[in-house]
Amino acid sequence: PQFACLVGEPGIGKSRLVAEVLARARERGARVLVGRCSQDSGAPPLWPWEAVLEGLGGAVPTAVGGDPESERFAAWERICRQVLDAADEQPLVVALDDLQWADPSSLGVLRHLCAVADEGRLLLIVTMRTHAERDGAVAETLEALARRHAASVALTGLTAEETGQVLAALSSQPVAAATAEAMRERTEGNPFFVVEYARLLGEAGADVALEPPTAVTDVVRRRLAAVPDSTLDVLRHAAVVGRRFDLATVVSSTGLSDLTVLDRLEPATAAGMLRDEGDDRFRFSHALVRDAVYATLSPSRRQRMHARIAEALGTDRRASRRIAEIARHWADAGEDHAAQAWTSAYRAALDAQRRHGHDEAAELLRLALTRIDLDPDATLSDRYELLLARADATRWAARWDDLTDAVEEAITVADEIGDPELLARAAVATTRGALWQSRTFGETKETVVGAQRRALDALPAGDSALRCTLLISLANELYYTATESECQLLVSEGLEMARRLGDDALLMEMCSAAFLAVWHPWTAVQRLELADEAVAIAQRLRDARGEAMARAQRAAVHGELGHVEDLERDLAEAGRLA
Template identity: 35%
Template sequence: MGRGALVAAGQGHGRVAVISGPAGVGKTRLTDVVDDIAGNLGLPVASGRAVDDAIPRGLVVILEDLHWADRTSLLLLRHLVADLSGARLLVVVTVRDPAGPAEQEQASELLTELLRAPGAIPLPLTGLSSVEVRRWLDEVLGPGTVTDELADRVHRGADGNPLLVRLIIEAILAHDGSSIPELSSGIRVRQMTRGLLARVEPPTREMLSAAAVLGEHIDPTVVGRMLDRPDVEIAGAIEEATLAGILRSMPGSLAFTHALVRDAVYTDIGEVERRTLHAAAARVLGERADSDDVAGIIATHWRNAGDAASAERCVTWAQRAADAAWTSYAHDEAAHFRSIALEAMPDDREGRRRDLLIAAARAEFAAGQIATSLDRCCCAADLGESVGDGGTVAEAALIVSGIGSAPVMGVVDELCGRALDMLPDGDPALHARLLAQRALAAAEREDVAALRMLSETALGLAERSADPDALLDAVHARHLALTASGHEREREQLARRAIAIADRAGQPLATMWGHVWMADAGFGTGDLALIETALTELERVAARRHLRLARWHALRLRAALALLRGDIAQAIAHNDGAAMLGDRGGNRRGTCRVRGIPTHPRPRWRRSPLGPTYDSDRLCRSHSR
């Protein structure tokens, strides 16, 4: 990479460089080199912050430890690197090799997506060679003092890992070169860190334990308050730990010399002390004026504190974190913190658990986690039914909607039936919504008569109630009932009606459906201008509201439109993008399958609400005219 990629970025040839490798192999050190070269070339470097005036000259963005990033940040990064052509930007990211099967799957997906970007530069780092280790030993211990046996033992013991090599060398120096640590059983960072800790005073070790609980990067003020020690004592402990090679201080930053060193310190903390420190960290952070900004971190500390009182506090802070994420349309993050709250919720809080299950299911559905959301809905419905709460069962039945999957909609249909059996008469809006859901399920099992009857009844009840939610759901169902040939204009009118209602009610998901239907109507009549307009609006909704489901629909419909125009390559690209999103959400149905059959699946009497409805032969004839 080096100078060439930096020069290219400054000239408007944007790139993304992906530095990967095991912990301790030197990923951060390489980013430091990139930083130095960029400075020599006059290119500003941003590490996690924007530099507004740097773009005319070019900009280098360094993002370290991507394996710790939340899902929303990863989606933003993927969007950023998708089209760097013409940008004066070099994005450098580091990601650690996975430690287990779950991390392996996540890392593989992340690296695959990043390396698909045009001009992506893969930089997998491996360990040092035996020759490089020998050269390092010569530089530190002096030429002529390093035997081949010593160099070989250090190389094998550290497996070439630069961090381990450094710790071994420090251990050798600590013994004045007179002895070396035993390497036959393999050297581990934890063993080396224990040696470093043995060289500092107990108050410094106490400070390091508190710092390790906070994470790799350290706020001395927070550490002092956690331990109830004055700033001057904390400053002295930090200085001693820095001289011992455990901490490193940079302008505006204090951190452990490596994440593995922090992990080793943390692992050696006793369980009781660790829980006490997590509780102290949660209290100190919770008293800050910006506590809402770190609500998720506070929730995690309370979860790790481990006792019953801490669990209650974990629920509270996790809910605050989820609410803030939901407000910011960070649906993945909202779902994550709802899940944390559920895990911490005491078993005897059934009422709160029902409410939290519903909230989690909504967040997961918005994040495209369809299977998980449906499981939450079933759990909430079971709890509601056990206490005769039909309202909860109805709420659970109405969350997952519009998914073109017979198994999914079969479960939803069963939930709707249970809710209708429990609800009294007198709420036409709620009955309309449940009947509309059942109509969608009837469509999936190809029960035409039930679809038409249920949708008609639902629309009548919704119009009587004038409730916007009920109207939108009923319009959705009725639109589906009219997907047979000959009802194109009626479907277009229903789509326009849905968009108008949704915009007034501020419901982005309903707005999404309206634009999907508008595209559907365009496919039915051969109106390519209508299709293009609908897709443009759909993509705006996806971007503005961060709706993965809307993005999925847009990609699938773009694939169908590209196929119609004869652009097979573009159709495949859009189709693959839709399939990737569908896989993550547990629903892959409805992609165009352009590799197998070069046409969009033709409908019989109807089409799933997930896909366009049109007769491909008639559309082609209309377009040829």
């Protein structure tokens, strides 16, 4: 397999160059697939890979209700396997456009493909903006590509001579060398900007090209002024939808017939401001065009149009696939629609979780939390459930600071409600399902510890799954500050309670949690017994997630004890189960 990364500023010609490469590959008998990362915040997780898999006759795997982390890894593996199997049958070229906008899940699939693609006639090309942020998941992905010795191609601007050629070709008039040089300096040779100025030059004459440098948005606005008012009105509706839009949504938003909308879009298409992608789908030729149109709307009108579009999308036959997009529109529709905003964002977050998009779910829940404050009918219980859901999403996304923030706020809300069970659920959220300590070295969160102690005092006396979980969670939270004997006492009490309750699933979870709470070099034998018990219960329950976790913990002990064969066996089986 071969990998290539094409880098350049917006409008420099990355997409055009890739299109030429794909055309030549197709001529030589290769199969060609394209996935485009979307700038629109409503795009679902794995959006570019969805297009690739659709071209292969497949689909993005969906969650079935198991362990989110394991299911996410399995989904990535299935996506990569479909791509590699196709490359075995026929030379395959896959292009992922605008990597800087890729969602974390899509980047994860790309990293996984870099790791597992050992054979097959595959060429994978990615494009990315020069000045895009290169931290976090994007940086990890670029590192993965570098490890595969991906060819890196940086596109630069046109020369003054090339700029003059473009100006002359599009304006149908001679262009002086000084004019070409001035335009080259003004645009830095960016082909999109040069083309925009060339069109303006053809319409307004040579003097325009010699004017002092102006922002390209001014050029776009001048071109917008040349289209009929009826066209601009429809473009405004389209701009509210996003960079890409479909005919049906704009028809619903405007209240016009589909033929009327098409008629009114034609001048913009002819002017190069829109591109008709077929199947009643369109996109603005550049983000600058969409932004310039959107800027012509007053805030109040934007809000009303976002509401109309949210309603239109909600009745679309593909509404279930566009719920994140619907949520974003409701969120931008103003305070009057706060209830629709937070409830739709919550539903979209749950959908993202099912699709292994934990980062996306966390962001949608953040959005929901900003809108629920504007809903006078929302209750504290509603806010609590959003916070607990965000805690879950941020945990699986490994965003520990966000997890702690969500948990601490959920604790505050639970205290306001005055419900000890809600307090307990929030207080154990940081340690549930953990494979490692949830705190950095030497850290103790007194807010969480205090909540756990209050919950233990307030819960009904006697055995319960919640009390049992609290005891061992408290031992984990106190790991760096309490004495070992105090932690051992909490663990012992929690495990005894779990055994009295006779709940195997609870006992398995508590064994794994206890493993972390007593982790010291001198407790290897105790931890091996806990891991053995957890593995046995998981096998009895046929719980793949629980067994994978317990085997990973047991492998750590085998490593401490020098049991190399047992270590390798457990790691291999844990990987298979995951």
